[in-house]
Amino acid sequence: MLPSNPDELYKDEHGDIRYYGKNPNNYVSFNNELWRIIGVIDGKIKIIRNESIGSMQWNSTDNNNWNNASLKSYLNGDYYNSIDGTYKNMISEETYYLGGPTQENYQTLTASGYYDAERSNTVYSGNPTSTKQYIGLMYPSDYGYAAGSSCLSTTLYGYGSCKNSDYLFSGVTEWLQTPNASFRYYANVIISSLSSGFVDGRGPAVTYSNIVRPVLYLTSETQITGGDGSQSNPFQLKL
Numbered sequence: 001m002l003p004s005n006p007d008e009l010y011k012d013e014h015g016d017i018r019y020y021g022k023n024p025n026n027y028v029s030f031n032n033e034l035w036r037i038i039g040v041i042d043g044k045i046k047i048i049r050n051e052s053i054g055s056m057q058w059n060s061t062d063n064n065n066w067n068n069a070s071l072k073s074y075l076n077g078d079y080y081n082s083i084d085g086t087y088k089n090m091i092s093e094e095t096y097y098l099g100g101p102t103q104e105n106y107q108t109l110t111a112s113g114y115y116d117a118e119r120s121n122t123v124y125s126g127n128p129t130s131t132k133q134y135i136g137l138m139y140p141s142d143y144g145y146a147a148g149s150s151c152l153s154t155t156l157y158g159y160g161s162c163k164n165s166d167y168l169f170s171g172v173t174e175w176l177q178t179p180n181a182s183f184r185y186y187a188n189v190i191i192s193s194l195s196s197g198f199v200d201g202r203g204p205a206v207t208y209s210n211i212v213r214p215v216l217y218l219t220s221e222t223q224i225t226g227g228d229g230s231q232s233n234p235f236q237l238k239l
Helices: 070-082 111-118 140-145 160-165
Strands: 009-011 017-019 027-030 033-041 044-049 055-057 094-097 130-133 174-179 187-190 209-211 215-218 223-226 236-238
Touching (some): 027 044, 033 140, 111 140
Antiparallel strands (some): 009 017, 017 033, 027 033, 033 044, 044 215, 055 209, 223 236
């Protein structure tokens, strides 16, 4: 369970509990690093690494089938195996959704619209609609919901000032989990410009390099045993 603070947590229309705001107290120590709790999503605590692990291609070949992507292979191979065993046992293998925006709607989707698109069957021809994995990336909807209820009617393509109340905005162009459904060579990103911070649902090409922040779900047996969620005193985890 998450410590309750109504100024930092809310329940979205799907029943998921999410942290929101410029800098909520959602820091957690994982793998002896600082991560942040996105919330309780699909019944499990979902966390994202606070810092990037570097700039990488989404895929080394020109297609956005995530099951064949070099980044999926790295995150669930070398990176997963580099995690300390105590923490590795806390990671739950989960379903990650691979539906995405189209050429026709990517500029119009809100956080809720992206949530529905991510879990839909709208994919580029032949691509999977979901996959099972240990490590992934955040969704566009995770980013959108993190700004709080005041931004829920704002499209992620026209995000504007909403980025200023969104702790997931890093200021650097960042890969997201979601492929574009109309073209085989695009995946979604958060654009870095301090004047934008919007989600580009139509690009760039997957062979470009952008920063990567791993995302994972904790097993239901993992407990928060200490800390207050601040950066200087992050939540502590134990199985």
